[in-house]
Amino acid sequence: MSEQYQGTAKGFHGNITATVTLDGDTISDVTAEVEPGTVGGLGVARLENAVKAAGHADVDAITGATISSYAFEAAVHKATAVAKGDLTAEQALDAATEDPYKPADATTGASENVNVVERNPSPVTKPVPYNDDVKFDDSYDVVVVGSGGAGLAAATEAAQAGLSVFISEKAGIPGGTTNFSGGVMQAAGTSYQKALTSYDNDNPDKHASYWIDAGEDQVDMTLVRDLAKNAPKNIDWLADMGIKWQSVYGNNHIPATSTLDFADRIHVYDNGKGGGGQMGDGIVLTQTLLKAALDAGATISYDTPTTALVQDRDRKIIYGVVVHQNGEKRLIEAKRGVILATAGIDHNLELAKAQNPQHYSDLQHHANLSAVTDTGDGIFLGMAAGAGINGMGGTIDLDGKTGNATNDQIPSMPMIYVNAKGKRFVCEDATYAFTMRAVFQQEKQLGKPTNMIFDENSIQAEGSAWTAETLAKDVEKGEVKKAATVAELAKLIHVPEENLQATLTEWNTHAKTGQDPVYDRQTGIAPLTAPFYVHQTTAMNLGAIGGLTINVEGQVLDVLDAPIKGLYAAGLTAGGWLGPYYPGSGTAIAGIVHQGRKAAQTLIKKRM
Numbered sequence: 001m002s003e004q005y006q007g008t009a010k011g012f013h014g015n016i017t018a019t020v021t022l023d024g025d026t027i028s029d030v031t032a033e034v035e036p037g038t039v040g041g042l043g044v045a046r047l048e049n050a051v052k053a054a055g056h057a058d059v060d061a062i063t064g065a066t067i068s069s070y071a072f073e074a075a076v077h078k079a080t081a082v083a084k085g086d087l088t089a090e091q092a093l094d095a096a097t098e099d100p101y102k103p104a105d106a107t108t109g110a111s112e113n114v115n116v117v118e119r120n121p122s123p124v125t126k127p128v129p130y131n132d133d134v135k136f137d138d139s140y141d142v143v144v145v146g147s148g149g150a151g152l153a154a155a156t157e158a159a160q161a162g163l164s165v166f167i168s169e170k171a172g173i174p175g176g177t178t179n180f181s182g183g184v185m186q187a188a189g190t191s192y193q194k195a196l197t198s199y200d201n202d203n204p205d206k207h208a209s210y211w212i213d214a215g216e217d218q219v220d221m222t223l224v225r226d227l228a229k230n231a232p233k234n235i236d237w238l239a240d241m242g243i244k245w246q247s248v249y250g251n252n253h254i255p256a257t258s259t260l261d262f263a264d265r266i267h268v269y270d271n272g273k274g275g276g277g278q279m280g281d282g283i284v285l286t287q288t289l290l291k292a293a294l295d296a297g298a299t300i301s302y303d304t305p306t307t308a309l310v311q312d313r314d315r316k317i318i319y320g321v322v323v324h325q326n327g328e329k330r331l332i333e334a335k336r337g338v339i340l341a342t343a344g345i346d347h348n349l350e351l352a353k354a355q356n357p358q359h360y361s362d363l364q365h366h367a368n369l370s371a372v373t374d375t376g377d378g379i380f381l382g383m384a385a386g387a388g389i390n391g392m393g394g395t396i397d398l399d400g401k402t403g404n405a406t407n408d409q410i411p412s413m414p415m416i417y418v419n420a421k422g423k424r425f426v427c428e429d430a431t432y433a434f435t436m437r438a439v440f441q442q443e444k445q446l447g448k449p450t451n452m453i454f455d456e457n458s459i460q461a462e463g464s465a466w467t468a469e470t471l472a473k474d475v476e477k478g479e480v481k482k483a484a485t486v487a488e489l490a491k492l493i494h495v496p497e498e499n500l501q502a503t504l505t506e507w508n509t510h511a512k513t514g515q516d517p518v519y520d521r522q523t524g525i526a527p528l529t530a531p532f533y534v535h536q537t538t539a540m541n542l543g544a545i546g547g548l549t550i551n552v553e554g555q556v557l558d559v560l561d562a563p564i565k566g567l568y569a570a571g572l573t574a575g576g577w578l579g580p581y582y583p584g585s586g587t588a589i590a591g592i593v594h595q596g597r598k599a600a601q602t603l604i605k606k607r608m
C-alpha cells in the first residue's frame with residue numbers, strides 16, 4: 001500500500017517542500033514545491049524524475065544548482081524519515097530541522113556558490129587540429145559556448161535571424177552568474193531614463209566618457225563607445241521581449257571622474273514579485289532570453305562542456321568545437337563561427353594567480369558569488385588558439401557585510417575605513433569596487449586587514465547597515481567589536497593609538513563642518529564618538545575582470561591583433577571594456593547583452 005509524506009528544507013532563495021509517495025521503502029512518486037523564478041526551480045523537474053527513476057533520494061546533484069539539489073534531497077529524506085518514525089510530520093515540515101540522513105559531503109550555505117571555490121582546473125585543452133579527415137558529429141551555423149546573459153543574447157540574436165544555433169552549457173541549468181545578478185543594466189538617453197529621472201538630457205557620449213574616465217586609460221575606447229551607443233537599443237530590445245523596466249537610479253560617485261558625465265542610468269526591471277534589482281532577479285532576464293532563443297529554433301545541451309576548439313594548423317581559422325555530452329566526446333561544426341561566452345576566470349585559481357592578483361587573493365580568502373562552473377574556460381580556449389588577452393586585473397568586489405555604496409539613493413552611513421596604520425585611505429562613499437580596490441591595496445601593502453569604524457549614531461543614520469538588534473547580535477557573535485575608548489579601539493584592531501586618535505580628530509573636525517576635504521566624501525559625514533564599533537572589512541567577489549582581446553565586431557584577436565577567423569567572444573570572457581575596477585552596477589549586464597548581440601550580428605552579416 002502506498003503512503004504520502006512531506007518534508008521541507010531550506011533551498012536557494014526559499015524553501016523546497018517535497019511530497020513523497022512511498023511503496024514500502026521505495027519512492028514511487030515525488031513532487032516538489034519551489035518558489036518560481038529561483039535557481040532551485042530550474043532543476044527541480046530533473047531531480048523529481050531522477051528520484052522517481054531511482055526509487056530513492058540519493059541522486060546526483062545538478063551542477064550549478066548544488067545547494068538546491070541538496071535541499072531537495074533533504075526534503076525527500078525528511079519526508080521518508082516520517083515514514084520510518086525518525087521525525088514527526090511537524091518536524092519534517094520545519095525547514096530548520098536537520099536532515100537526519102544528510103550525506104557527509106552535502107553542501108551547506110545560504111547561496112549556491114558562497115565559499116564554494118572550484119579548485120578543479122578547467123576541463124579544457126589545446127585545440128584539436130582540423131584537417132580533411134575530421135568528421136563532425138553535428139553541424140550548426142553558430143556554436144555558442146555558455147548560456148549566461150552573453151551567450152543567450154548571442155543565441156537569441158542569431159536564431160531570430162534564421163541561423164541554426166547550438167548552445168553548449170557546462171552546468172545542469174542555464175543562466176550562469178547572470179541568474180544570481182540583480183539584472184540591473186546601465187543605459188543613457190532611454191525613454192525610461194527621461195520619464196523616471198531628472199536626467200532628461202543624458203546621452204551615450206556622456207555615458208562613454210564616464211566609463212572611459214573610470215577605466216583609468218586601460219579600456220579600449222572603441223569598445224566602450226560602441227557599448228554606450230547601443231545600450232539604449234538593447235534596453236528596447238529586451239522590452240520588446242517582455243522585460244518591464246520600472247525604475248532608474250545611479251551608481252555612487254567615483255572621485256576621479258567628471259561629475260558632468262554622471263547621471264542616473266541603472267535600469268531596473270520588474271521581477272514579477274513586486275520588486276526588482278535584487279540578487280537572483282537576473283533569472284528573469286536569462287529565462288526571457290532562453291525562451292526567445294528556443295522559440296527561434298536554437299538548441300541547448302546541458303552538462304555539455306566545450307573542452308576544445310577545432311582549429312587549422314596555422315592557427316588562423318576555427319571550424320568548430322569539441323564537447324563532452326553524455327560521457328561522449330562529440331565534434332560540432334560551427335559553419336559561421338564559435339562565440340565564447342563562459343564568463344571570466346572566476347573560479348580558476350591558476351589563471352587568477354597568473355593574471356589577476358586581487359581576484360587571486362579573493363579566491364583564497366573571501367566569498368565568491370559567481371557560478372562555480374565559470375572556471376575561465378573560454379579564456380583558456382581562446383589563449384590556446386593564439387588569442388591575446390586584455391584588461392586583466394580588476395574585480396567586481398563589494399563590502400560583503402554592509403553592501404556599502406552600491407546605490408546612490410542610499411547614503412553611506414557615518415563611518416570610516418582605516419588601514420593597519422590606523423589611517424583613512426579612501427573616499428568611503430565612492431562606488432563599491434573603487435573602494436574595495438583601495439582596501440585590497442592597503443591590505444597587501446601593509447599585510448594586515450582594514451577595518452570599518454562607526455558609532456551609536458551611525459546606527460540611527462539613513463543607510464545604516466545595522467539596526468540596534470542586528471548590531472547586538474553581531475557584537476555577540478564577535479563579528480562586530482565594541483570599544484569604550486580610542487585606546488581600547490586601537491588595541492582591538494592592532495593599530496597605533498596616536499595615529500587612530502589623529503585620524504578620528506581630523507575626521508571629526510571636518511565632519512562638524514559637513515565637509516571631507518581629505519577624500520571628498522559626499523554622504524554620511526558626521527563626527528564619530530565613543531563608544532565605537534568596529535568591523536573588519538571583508539570583500540565579497542562578484543566576478544573577475546579581463547578576458548580575450550576582441551575588436552568592435554566581437555571577433556577574437558590574436559596576439560598580433562589579427563582576427564582569428566570564426567572565433568568570437570562576449571561578456572566577461574572578453575576583455576578591454578572594463579577597467580581596473582568595476583565602475584558601478586549595471587555595467588556588466590549592459591556589456592554582456594551588447595556583446596552577445598554584437599558577435600551574433602557580425603556572424604549574421606558574414607558571407608558563407
Ligand SMILES: Cc1cc2nc3c(=O)[nH]c(=O)nc-3n(C[C@H](O)[C@H](O)[C@H](O)COP(=O)(O)OP(=O)(O)OC[C@H]3O[C@@H](n4cnc5c(N)ncnc54)[C@H](O)[C@@H]3O)c2cc1C
Nearest residue numbers: 146148150170176177178181182183306571572586588589
Ligand atoms: C550576486 C551577483 C549580483 C550581480 N548583479 C549584477 C547586476 O545587477 N548588474 C550587473 O550589471 N552585473 C551584476 N553582476 C555581474 C554580472 O552578473 C556578471 O558579470 C554577468 O552576468 C556575467 O555574464 P556572462 O554571460 O559573461 O557569464 P555567465 O552568466 O556566468 O555565463 C557563463 C556560462 O558559461 C558556462 N560555461 C563555463 N564554462 C563552460 C564550458 N567549458 N562549456 C560550456 N559552458 C561553459 C557557465 O556554466 C555559465 O552558464 C552580479 C554578479 C553577482 C555574482
